[in-house]
Amino acid sequence: MRRLLGVTVVLAGMALAFWLVLGPSSDWEGAARFMHFALLLFCFLVIGGGVRLVFPDKSEDDAAETVG
Template sequence: MTHPLRQVIGILVVLAGIGFAAWLVFAAPDDWDGAMDVVRIALGSAALGIVGLGARLVFPDEAGSR
């Protein structure tokens, strides 16, 4: 994969992760109680992981791959 293509995909992944996190904070159902609270925490962690993956695509670790 070429570097500019990787950066574009990384930016799109970061934006998708931010959008997912924004949905989780502002638009997710408020009546999630009990076990759904754990699901909400897991979804928040997944959003954080998505943003981290996108950042790794935008800024690859070139020194570590040698």
């Protein structure tokens, strides 16, 4: 279930990043340009978080041994 959520988050982040790069007009000016850049950086953080959901640092077996 956790991996499916991770894949969904990665795909959503990629879709938003592709839309930001290829979709809207590139004549954003002033504060909108900085907001555009910040939103694109946030997409990269979302993609990274989704990858961590798919491939966690510790395997589930190691976590079960630590708890129990």
